[in-house]
Amino acid sequence: MDMMKLRFRRPKGLKNDPTPNLYVANCGPAVGISFDSIVSAFGIFGTVIGVRAADETGTRVIVCFSEVSAAQAAYKALNGHPCADLGGRTMHICYSVEQPPPKVPGDGSIPVSLLASDLAIPGIYLVHDFITLEEEQELLAEVDSRQWSNLSKRRVQHYGYEFLYKTRNVDSQQFLGELPSFVSIILQKLQSFPGLDCKRSKEINQLTVNEYPCGVGLSPHIDTHSAFDELIFSLSTAGSCIMEFRRYSDPGTWRLPAASVDEIHEDNIDLSSNFTRKAIFLPPRSMLLMTGEGRYAWHHYIPHHKVDTIGEKEIRRSSRRVSFTFRKVRKGPCCCSFKQYCDSQIDAGSNNQNQ
Ligand SMILES: O=C(O)CCC(=O)C(=O)O
Numbered sequence: 605m606d607m608m609k610l611r612f613r614r615p616k617g618l619k620n621d622p623t624p625n626l627y628v629a630n631c632g633p634a635v636g637i638s639f640d641s642i643v644s645a646f647g648i649f650g651t652v653i654g655v656r657a658a659d660e661t662g663t664r665v666i667v668c669f670s671e672v673s674a675a676q677a678a679y680k681a682l683n684g685h686p687c688a689d690l691g692g693r694t695m696h697i698c699y700s701v702e703q704p705p706p707k708v709p710g711d712g713s714i715p716v717s718l719l720a721s722d723l724a725i726p727g728i729y730l731v732h733d734f735i736t737l738e739e740e741q742e743l744l745a746e747v748d749s750r751q752w753s754n755l756s757k758r759r760v761q762h763y764g765y766e767f768l769y770k771t772r773n774v775d776s777q778q779f780l781g782e783l784p785s786f787v788s789i790i791l792q793k794l795q796s797f798p799g800l801d802c803k804r805s806k807e808i809n810q811l812t813v814n815e816y817p818c819g820v821g822l823s824p825h826i827d828t829h830s831a832f833d834e835l836i837f838s839l840s841t842a843g844s845c846i847m848e849f850r851r852y853s854d855p856g857t858w859r860l861p862a863a864s865v866d867e868i869h870e871d872n873i874d875l876s877s878n879f880t881r882k883a884i885f886l887p888p889r890s891m892l893l894m895t896g897e898g899r900y901a902w903h904h905y906i907p908h909h910k911v912d913t914i915g916e917k918e919i920r921r922s923s924r925r926v927s928f929t930f931r932k933v934r935k936g937p938c939c940c941s942f943k944q945y946c947d948s949q950i951d952a953g954s955n956n957q958n959q
């Protein structure tokens with residue numbers, strides 16, 4: 605059996621019987637530790653069949669041994685103790701279990717709200733006709749006269765600070781300049797966004813423009829807490845889509861695709877875990893605000909559909925949707941009260957999720 609083709613995960617609950625496979629947190633390429641050095645460091649305890657990423661963070665790996673006893677020895681020696689062979693790094697280890705095959709969801713459809721009040725997720729707001737048709741045309745003309753960067757399925761532009769898809773964060777040391785003047789009108793309108801203190805929307809300093817061709821969506825994610833402040837605005841132009849929100853019942857799954865991931869697809873998501881799903885229709889020229897619980901604890905997701913079904917109606921997506929996501933780059937760690945979803949508080953904290 606090819607061990608590396610099997611899917612392993614962190615065990616749920618307290619029971620953690622030894623297996624030959626270790627789930628190792630605080631270790632991996634994103635913290636400067638190559639797979640080769642992991643093989644050597646763990647190889648001291650027995651034959652390592654393979655090492656691979658446990659998820660997309662680059663900071664958690666699965667180490668597969670040929671024998672349970674070797675995994676036990678490595679666990680005993682390295683869990684919570686600094687490892688001299690890996691630069692004195694302290695790892696958090698548990699025995700990994702085989703992932704059950706994903707359940708095939710029903711037909712996948714859920715009711716789609718037209719209004720945020722019907723969606724009833726705390727912190728999610730939607731304002732229809734936030735901009736006029738003319739303003740929409742102007743915005744599109746401006747971005748189309750600028751350079752797009754190609755991701756695998758969509759094109760993007762970043763202003764203020766670049767969003768780095770590998771780390772799902774921004775390089776806050778690298779300021780690209782003020783937001784362009786063609787969005788001044790939007791920034792001005794955001795100051796009178798219903799129910800918001802205008803000071804908070806004044807501080808926006810990052811813009812990502814996403815162009816989705818028909819049928820392309822966005823994998824479920826939470827915008828990285830440590831990268832961006834609480835308020836996240838997204839203006840839809842040129843086309844519509846539905847946006848699905850998911851609140852996972854197992855906080856462990858929060859680590860799956862975070863932020864605007866390009867290369868990660870739906871089949872990487874742990875469909876066997878439970879989540880509550882809600883969806884809202886985002887028409888062109890509408891402005892979505894994600895804040896509070898909706899921003900910090902719910903994944904947002906754009907299904908990869910060419911047609912969105914809203915009640916009895918089928919709405920064909922147009923040739924493209926262009927969204928303008930406005931955020932403020934965070935200075936210092938996030939201190940939200942949704943700790944289990946918060947990379948500032950889990951990775952830097954006790955790491956008790958892995959113990
Ligand atoms: O296209 C959108 O409205 C959402 C974009 C988004 O979620 C993101 O860039 O993080």
Ligand SMILES: [Fe+2]
Nearest residue numbers: 827863864904
């Ligand atoms: Fe997002």
